[in-house]
Amino acid sequence: MLHTRRRLLGLALALALCACATAPSPAPAPQRPKLLVLVAIDGLPMRQVTGYRDQLGTDGFARFLDHGRWFSDANYGHGHTVTAAGHSVMLSGAYPQRSGIISNEWRDPLTNEPVYNTGDTAYTYLDNPTAPLAGTSPRNLKVETLGDVLRKRSPESKVIGISGKDRGAILPAGHKGTAYMYMGETGQFSSSTYYMAALPQWVKDFNAAKPADAFFKKTWAPLLPEAAYARSVPDGQPWQIASGNGNRLPAVIGDQLDAPGPRFYGNLLASPFGDELTLAFARAAVKNEKLGQRGAQDILSVSLSSHDYINHAFGPESRLSHDHLLQLDRHLQAFFQFLDREVGAGNYVLALTADHGFTDTPEWAATQGRDAGRFTSGPSLAIVNAGLAAKFGVDRLAWNFSASGLLLNEKLATERGLKFIDVEAAARDELLKLPGVAAVFAREQLLGSDTTTPYLEAMRKSYDPSRAAQLQIVLKPNWIFSYRPGGSTHGSPHRYDTHVPLLFWGPAYVGQGEMKERVEIADLAPTLAALAGLPAPAQAQGHDLKLKP
Template identity: 85%
Template sequence: MTHTRRRLFGLALASLALSACTTAPPAAAPQAPKLLVLVVIDGLPMRQVTGYRDQLAPDGFARFLDRGRWFADAHYGHGHTVTAAGHAVMLSGAYPQRSGIISNEWRDPATGAPVYNTGDADYQYIDSPTAPLSGTSPRNLKVETLGDVLRTRSPQSKVIGISGKDRGAILPAGHKGTAYMYMTETGRFASSTYYMQRHPQWVTDFNAAKPADAFFKKTWTPLLPEAAYAHSVPDGQSWQIASGNGNRLPAVIGDKMDGPGPRYYSNLLATPFGDELTLAFARAAVTNEKLGQRGVQDILSVSLSSHDYINHAFGPESRLSHDHLLQLDRHLQAFFQFLDSQVGAGNYVMALTADHGFTDTPEWAATQGRDAGRFASSPSLAVVNAALSAKFGVDKLARDFSAAGLLLNDTLAAERGLKLADVQAAARDALLKLPGVAAVFTREQLLGSDTTTPYLAAMRKSFDPARAAQLQIVLKPNWIFSYRPGGSTHGSPYTYDTHVPLLFWGPGYVGQGEVKAHVEVADLAPTLAAIAGLPAPAQSQGRDLKLRP
């Protein structure tokens, strides 16, 4: 499809949507917004927002792009760009080097035991099973969030985090907020005993209605005619994961299943219906908790997880990802108009961002002439240990890969009389010989002050010396850490993983227009703090972007 024809599709859709809904003019802005709303689209690179701009609805993403303030060059400053690390930065302004949330999971440097970013065995999910390493509290988060600042000053204020993932709800909610997350075993939303002993009645009622079951056997059908997806990679590619709901549209959710169950509830997240369900729960929270409607300031964080699952399975270049973004856009439009009605369009400020971008699927990138590939952890670990054994005569000096690094067994090395620096150097040399490895940084480099070596500063921001592995790895562009033969991921310091949306809307608070200057997502927390009349979180490394019109 030509650009002109694609533009006509977008204009036609915009005309239909505008005729179907009207938005009342916003009231005059009060001194401070009654509600701060953070919308997170998990795994959304900025290139997808701008790339499909002519196909957007008039009041979803376009609310920010056409009538809000948005930053065209917003990036994460840390190098290991994963879900937990990004969600920890957003409302704290603190990079992993301060927040301690270095990854989704890592290994304890002293013991090698697995650690989950929001895992806390002292607490359990309410009315839902709690597996080992489940995310139940913010204990591992070392810093305060904007919600913590607000509730310290105003204990009657409410801070609520909602997400399809535990980390997407818990980390933005901070230590003093309340988190609700989707349970893939039951299709319910649940909090944990860190926050309360039993759910409010509205949560019980929401779950009792079994809203997730309403999507059973529902079909995910492309939103636009086939020609509108001409620049996206077609369905059914060999590298697209076919488990779950398959890798072609239309797709029947729950196909060949007798009824809703754990597999169906899990598969639901990798569809537009996962976002629809999460936003339904967010509406219930706004209505029943009266967020922004009680004479005090509140914060709502809603992290939508489906785009990340879809990009992992099919790649951001796929038609499935393209269509999902358009479906999500329509769901956002309805949610924003709900907020206008429930809270008042002049009474809240909204920010939209993502926790990371996404790498194109390596197999697809290779067809475009790029050097791309998959770095497999298990065989790579074996190669490194073989090299260390040959040099030092000691087996298994490398424990495992941990977050973005290789964790060495310092205790074993010391017991055998080896110098730790020598083991690090040998392991680094072995890693650099592996296909796809661009750079390996030692603990000494990460704790140093060198600002000229490429990617070292970014990896330093991901490095908490108490939690991170001694050696931090950067793969070559278009290479990914991978545990399966298909799909894609993220986690690098490259632009495709760091460049995300940073969009604001709020009449009277944030102004309008595109800003081309380079900014960082760490700037979000101090910027929202200034709008709300609050001090920035204590460990914030960002700056106020001064959005007031």
């Protein structure tokens, strides 16, 4: 009996050991990505990506749409949707109410003096002239970015931001990264003394080769046959800006110029060649800085500016914008395939988004039966001041339009014995009389907790009381703040300005498929942080989208 029990026990133990030996081991968790790559397309509404999807190449935007994880209803949560604000949100996860980057530029509420979002007179550009209010440092950014979190944990990590615009490079790079931006006067890429005392040799070599000059007299021709552009508005419309490179394709960049110079270098950005040049510099950065190839985790942010310039001049409904998106798609494909070769397709994660969407040109919208128009600041300011003077007997109580609001001279009102709350209310009433104005919010509302009034919560997220004007303005749909007679812009809380791409690729890290729930771009930084094994930036207001397969 005892012998039988021992035999059965031995048999059970043997079976158990056999099972342990033959059971498949769990799949190892993927390594953390060696490189996080953020591509920001300045001024790209999501409707253009999906609207032209059938004409995309096989491995640009399609890499995300066909093989990555993408969100079809991604929006900015703040109301003043402009370049600096959007770029400040991407890798911080913080709205302008926390970051302080309320606009591209604004006026100091105490002095009425202009402030530029990345302006800092303590620093200058390297080997290039520095204009007044030029963007040279992240001093005005009140929050940390994902790159700042990474470099606090891992000082040997590199965080590099590259863009055609200073704000597109500086704000995603954060306080501890390095920013390189295109110089429209010289056609070079440079940085500022905030980051370094002298440019690295590889940057000097890149500039010495004069790659911008290679595009002089180059022709921007449509990528597809004429019939392919039937869904967009033809060239040469009276509301399309004809300065720069003209408003018709084909267009010769530098036409009627004798040699490359500041005018050519500036106009280059408003063409597909601006993105091509920026991506060439990004390739040089990856190669020479060995990004994702050194045993340390790195971050590369590349902001491509050309689509924004093109949409401003011609409108997102135009054939020029349509064709530019297709040209950009091909440039992205080449860049992604370069990363596959240089870094290794399994070693990096790609994220693609935009800093804002775009409004259709008002004149075009009007032809489609929409109520559309232009709100011009000069005449509007005069009307408001005339109304305030009639009521209070004091001239120029309204100082200026600042970012998305009207800045009132609170000091003058106090000196004249006026209750500022009365001046504020009267100015609000005057603004609401103006054509195109949908809503005006006063400081008390913006600092309150009401979440049901339309547009208020979005404008609250754009409002930093130490920097913003006292009255915040929302225009009616299809109306734009306008400073010239043609072209279009952005900056509203309406969906065409807030709805942008949020696309991810990295087979081992993010999975595949369309996600239809509404998400916000503030979720991008916490999501990338989770993929990288990092805590989210301290002031982030978004959340991890949990992309892991």
